[in-house]
Amino acid sequence: MGEFELIRKHFLPVAQTVPAAALVLGPGDDCAIQRVPAQHELVFSIDTMVEGVHFPNSYPADRLAWRALAAAASDLAAMGADPVCFTLAVTLPAAEEPWLSAFSRGLAAASQAFGLALAGGDTTRGPLTVTLQVHGVVPVGQALRRDGAQAGDLICVSGTLGDAGAALDYLATDEPTPDQSAVLARYHRPRPRLALGRSLIGRASAAIDVSDGLLADLQHLLDASAVGATVEPSKIPLSPALRHLKGEQALRYALYTGDDYELCVTLAPANWQALPDREREALTVIGTVESARGLRLQGDTGAAGDTGGFDHFRRDS
Structure with missing residues (x-):
């Protein structure tokens, strides 16, 4: 299956799953066009998942699609944003029909569940990697941020x-x-x-x-x-x-x-x-x-010390 046939068969139907009035132009042109309502700001975030790093080898494709979009959409949640659309870049070792069918099915389900319309993207060949950029909007000056915590909160x-x-x-x-x-x-x-x-x-x-x-x-x-x-x-x-x-x-x-x-x-x-x-x-x-x-x-004699968490470049992550 060629690249453009792959897109037409498996990803264009996903783009039709969620109607988005704010998406003026979706897949099929050089760029997508998103309308930002008056008195709102655009918020966006990008996430990449690599096989063997962020998900197991041979992980089911439908589950991968859901997890990838959920992880990206969670950043919108943390900003208090209304979800609008997302773009998708997929790097595939091969264009295998069963995998693509399962992936697009999971992606359509997640797209509908989170209210995010597929606006466009890219496909290429290489080690399995999924990258999604999500877009949302918030009223001007009202986005939730990390830098507003005050003593006593x-x-x-x-x-x-x-x-x-x-x-x-x-x-x-x-x-x-x-x-x-x-x-x-x-x-x-x-x-x-x-x-x-x-x-x-x-x-x-x-x-x-x-x-x-x-x-x-x-x-x-x-x-x-x-x-x-x-x-x-x-x-x-x-x-x-x-x-x-x-x-x-x-x-x-x-x-x-x-x-x-x-x-x-x-x-x-x-x-x-x-x-x-x-x-x-x-x-x-x-x-x-x-x-x-x-x-x-509370109960420790000092600070929490190493807070752990995932770090791509730390050896013990």
């Missing part, structure tokens, strides 16, 4: 943490138990917190998505805001499945492993109290922002 996380990291231990399991299936679902089909991110505009002082590990990502937020924090490990939300599978080690998975794509946000106490019930139920308070730099775990 509460630190909150959405959902539960550590499940996707634990799932790595069971990817090769032929007949997973119910608990193993629960954490595997978090790895295979993450759900970026797009609606929650949008609802926190004007309420949260800072935000980041948990992609590389809670402590690592929280440290990024604290560095950007020039503040420190104390986190209470006993308050970190853990799923029953993770507790059953990992016992005393469950907390370590929640602190140091990534791929959960939950949100970590800071809010002034008054804003926390004023949150609607739905948002309060989605978040758990796990600590407090402090003026003294450094990230401390």
Whole structure:
């Protein structure tokens, strides 16, 4: 199958999955054209996934497509953005029909679930690599950023943490138990917190998505805001499945492993109290922002030390 036939057969149908009024021109020309509404700003982010680094060799194509778009869309959630569209670049060892059919099927499902229209992209030959750039919009000056946390703010996380990291231990399991299936679902089909991110505009002082590990990502937020924090490990939300599978080690998975794509946000106490019930139920308070730099775990004698997390260029990642 040639490159243009591949695009016509497998990716143009994906572009028709989500209608986007803001997308003036989609696939088929030299560039796509996106309309940005008045009094809004364009936000965009790009993510790359490489076989053997970000996903296992021979990973199912439909799951890869979902995970890749979810990971990219999670950055929009962390900014409080309304999702609009994405571009896709795929490098393939070969144009294999079954793989392409499964990949485009997973991509269409994720596109519809996240409200992101395929605007265009590129295909080439080489080691399996998937790169997506996502676009969204936010009202002018209202994007959630990492640099707004203030001393006294509460630190909150959405959902539960550590499940996707634990799932790595069971990817090769032929007949997973119910608990193993629960954490595997978090790895295979993450759900970026797009609606929650949008609802926190004007309420949260800072935000980041948990992609590389809670402590690592929280440290990024604290560095950007020039503040420190104390986190209470006993308050970190853990799923029953993770507790059953990992016992005393469950907390370590929640602190140091990534791929959960939950949100970590800071809010002034008054804003926390004023949150609607739905948002309060989605978040758990796990600590407090402090003026003294450094990230401390309550009960430890000092700082958290190495916050871990995924780093492409660190040998132990």
